[in-house]
Amino acid sequence: MFIDRVVVRVEAGTGGSGASSFRREKFVPMGGPDGGDGGRGGDVIVRADRNLGTLLDYTYRDSWKAERGDHGSGSNKSGRSGADVVLPVPPGTVLRDAETNEFLGEVVEHGQEIIVAKGGRGGRGNAKFATATHQAPREWEPGDEGEVRSLELELKLIADVGLVGQPNAGKSTLLSVISAARPKIADYPFTTIEPNLGVVQLSGHRTFVVADIPGIIEGAHEGKGLGLQFLRHIERTRVLAFLIPIDAMDWQAEYDQLRAEIGAYSEELATKPHCVVFTKLDLLGEEYVPPIEAPDAFATVAVSAAGRTGLDAMLAAWWTELLALRRSVERPTEDAELP
Known part of the structure; x- marks a missing residue:
């Protein structure tokens, strides 16, 4: 528990x-x-x-x-x-x-x-x-x-990447594919009722931690749905990944809603680096990245956890951003030590 x-x-x-x-x-x-x-x-x-x-x-x-x-x-x-x-x-x-x-x-x-x-x-x-x-x-x-x-x-969980999305966005499935974590997966909303952590292992002994945050719905910052109960766990993540299923009714509206909920909960959280990940690409049967206006996102990718497609590009984008963040933190410390 x-x-x-x-x-x-x-x-x-x-x-x-x-x-x-x-x-x-x-x-x-x-x-x-x-x-x-x-x-x-x-x-x-x-x-x-x-x-x-x-x-x-x-x-x-x-x-x-x-x-x-x-x-x-x-x-x-x-x-x-x-x-x-x-x-x-x-x-x-x-x-x-x-x-x-x-x-x-x-x-x-x-x-x-x-x-x-x-x-x-x-x-x-x-x-x-x-x-x-x-x-x-x-x-x-x-x-x-x-x-x-x-x-x-x-x-408040400490993770490098936090998976944020509405219920049934495919967060748990993605986490189970890219790590050894085994979260509960089912075809109904709010399957995940507690955060899950997974360690992603890349080549060259490179690793980082990914957190699967339970579904965020409209009004979550006011306590609706699982609301404030789990929004706190996003605060310590270094990078946010907004997951949007490819079969969503309106990709732009869903992205804007997720961004709005995060910003309403914490202005500081809204400034964290983020990317957009379109999930369930296997439903289309072809590679396709939907057009979306996300000028602040460092990457926009489409993946299929079931079909194992697009994952390498997504992980590479995450690692590049995390590496840049780590270097930006280490550089001021090193400069301060210089005579």
Whole structure:
């Protein structure tokens, strides 16, 4: 089951209290204060784990609490700090405070960590309150409470190419042909009810990830159909491929509608590089690329997943665009390092 949004309660550990103690030793009548400090409470940490692909585990348990710090003791012994709690999540998870909607961060790369709830500071023991004029203090401090919050985890898939189209546009069939993914395929709308990822392998050890996004219909940005439930997964894709079946009633209208839905959902998303892919070319029995006005598209191709035609040209166009994007990202970094 694909779960891409959950809310859990997280509580960091409370700090240990400081100790009020006086040194008691034979032949030392006035040993003085020796109360140690309390230990720090454990933090709650979210860590990206590339071995995970869903937030399903957090539907079985919705409350996480870090260990509290131990209290201080005599002989200036500090209490042990509480153990941290680590919540593993798939890369691409966005973290927010569920009550205030405050953005806490996002984990994108494997091993990246964010502290979402800080443990309480340990209290000071009475040894810390000793002064020249106050040599026998009995004061001590309790440990601070750890942070408590309702944490919203929202997964946004990370892919190089996102397949966008209306229901029954042939997205799942195309993904199953160009990769080893095996999404559900049937001849009725909304077959795909959860995003699917597939890795495309080209010659020369070249690979990239393609995401099959469930059908986008008119009004999806307002929540109609599967709507907002899956539009979020297009945000992290580098390139969008708008799939239009060759037997569509109006190719231009369908393309314009898809573009409008994406733009209404996110202006930033509308600026991403995109191409137009006409699917189900086998219905015509001949090679034909329908005329369409798409001046911003870097390519317009027609393919048949069933007949395995046009796929090489499509994959080559995708790879060329992805390579250009990667180089544009790397070049500023390299230029910054030049003396």
